[in-house]
Amino acid sequence: MTPPCPVCTSANPRHLLTVAGRVYWRCRHCRASFLDPAQRPTRREERAEYDRHQNSVDDPGYRRFLQPAAEAVGQRVRVGATVLDYGCGPGPALGMMLRERGYRVRLYDPLYRPDPSFLDQRFEAITCTETAEHFHDPAAEFERLHDLLKPSGWLVVMTRFQTNDNRFADWHYRRDPTHVVFYRPQTFTVLGQRFGWRVATRRPNLVLIQRPPVPISASRHGGPAL
Numbered sequence: 001m002t003p004p005c006p007v008c009t010s011a012n013p014r015h016l017l018t019v020a021g022r023v024y025w026r027c028r029h030c031r032a033s034f035l036d037p038a039q040r041p042t043r044r045e046e047r048a049e050y051d052r053h054q055n056s057v058d059d060p061g062y063r064r065f066l067q068p069a070a071e072a073v074g075q076r077v078r079v080g081a082t083v084l085d086y087g088c089g090p091g092p093a094l095g096m097m098l099r100e101r102g103y104r105v106r107l108y109d110p111l112y113r114p115d116p117s118f119l120d121q122r123f124e125a126i127t128c129t130e131t132a133e134h135f136h137d138p139a140a141e142f143e144r145l146h147d148l149l150k151p152s153g154w155l156v157v158m159t160r161f162q163t164n165d166n167r168f169a170d171w172h173y174r175r176d177p178t179h180v181v182f183y184r185p186q187t188f189t190v191l192g193q194r195f196g197w198r199v200a201t202r203r204p205n206l207v208l209i210q211r212p213p214v215p216i217s218a219s220r221h222g223g224p225a226l
Contacts, residue, residue, distance in 0.1 A: 007032040007138045008190050019169045030190035035180040038083040049178045057093040068127050070097045072156045087131030087198040122150045129158040133179040146195045149211040200226040
């Protein structure tokens with residue numbers, strides 16, 4: 001049975017390829033690629049894989065990797081604002097980097113910091129780094145992230161864009177068993193149309209998203225440039 005796209009919910013994606021028994025589909029509308037839903041890992045399997053990762057808050061290489069996300073927030077969001085690090089993992093290095101820049105940071109991760117109290121807040125910025133590729137229901141996750149943003153707020157996503165089908169089978173990003181959905185810049189364009197976002201993509205892995213400001217009748221101010 002052909003599953004709908006988990007990102008934009010469009011029906012009738014096409015079969016992309018099968019690798020070592022794992023079946024991948026390609027959405028004809030938003031161009032996302034995704035693992036067949038029946039083959040997604042369990043929470044226990046995900047946790048076992050995540051626990052193998054070595055993403056220390058003190059690792060200089062990891063901090064350099066996250067630097068573009070920290071800079072994106074620093075260039076667009078006032079110092080002192082509250083930022084949500086969504087999917088922070090066991091070692092919230094980006095949260096520490098943002099605190100060092102003067103931001104107040106809330107941490108959330110469904111496995112390591114499953115505190116639902118953040119759902120009652122709204123944030124001027126949300127970071128989602130190396131997390132979106134793990135979403136089993138990205139349509140619902142991005143709707144949640146949209147709702148958690150204040151008007152004119154910023155969502156900064158880091159996820160490696162899938163651009164070369166010829167290399168997909170051997171791509172290191174695909175080989176991670178917890179990576180179940182892969183995005184292209186067009187995917188975020190489609191999401192932007194759904195939510196009214198302003199979207200800019202920066203290859204190879206950065207997406208800058210701004211929620212629309214309040215209507216002009218309620219505010220004379222628009223958002224800053226992407």
